[in-house]
Amino acid sequence: MPGNKSRPTSMRDFQHSLPMELLKARESAMARFRPMLRDHGLTEQQWRVVRTLAAYGNIDATELARRSFLLAPSLTRILQHLEGEKIVRRAADANDQRRAVFTLTAEGQKLFSKVGPDSEALYAEIERAFGRDKLELLYDLLADFYQTLSAEADSADLNPTAVK
Numbered sequence: 803m804p805g806n807k808s809r810p811t812s813m814r815d816f817q818h819s820l821p822m823e824l825l826k827a828r829e830s831a832m833a834r835f836r837p838m839l840r841d842h843g844l845t846e847q848q849w850r851v852v853r854t855l856a857a858y859g860n861i862d863a864t865e866l867a868r869r870s871f872l873l874a875p876s877l878t879r880i881l882q883h884l885e886g887e888k889i890v891r892r893a894a895d896a897n898d899q900r901r902a903v904f905t906l907t908a909e910g911q912k913l914f915s916k917v918g919p920d921s922e923a924l925y926a927e928i929e930r931a932f933g934r935d936k937l938e939l940l941y942d943l944l945a946d947f948y949q950t951l952s953a954e955a956d957s958a959d960l961n962p963t964a965v966k
Contacts, residue, residue: 834928838920842913847872849917851880852906855890856914860903862895889913 816822832846839849850870855861858869867877881904884890889910895901906914929937 831928834924835921838924839917842917842920844913844917845880847876847880848884851877851884852889852910852914852917855904855906855910860893860905862901862903866904884910 836846839846850872851866854866854870863874863877863881867874870877872880881890885892888907891905891907892902893905895903
């Protein structure tokens with residue numbers, strides 16, 4: 803922990819560090835999804851935005867960034883591109899005209915409907931390879947891990963994705 807006076811005498815192996823293990827797992831999963839997304843003309847970040855909007859409907863950029871785990875500058879570029887492609891629509895919030903909310907257009911819904919089955923087929927392949935029970939356990943452990951560390955980070959004001 804930063805600022806802790808007692809330091810371990812040696813560090814764990816680089817390849818066995820938690821960040822590296824999480825990155826390796828993420829890259830292994832995304833290696834299956836990237837070609838499919840590319841075939842649909844999407845980047846993984848664009849798909850995250852489309853998928854988030856499909857799940858949550860009209861949301862503002864702050865909430866969209868939080869839910870899709872994208873930094874604001876990246877999200878701005880992605881939204882501009884998706885708006886230009888007529889996949890996403892920006893509108894003024896009915897309750898606060900200064901705020902913009904985003905939603906999928908009919909074209910965006912069509913794209914989501916087209917990519918969804920291909921995505922689900924890849925999830926099925928992963929489930930077959932890794933095992934349904936192990937995958938469900940992994941989901942549960944990752945959710946618990948995230949919630950535990952997020953709660954600690956929020957209380958210590960360390961969470962960069964937390965909306966204050």
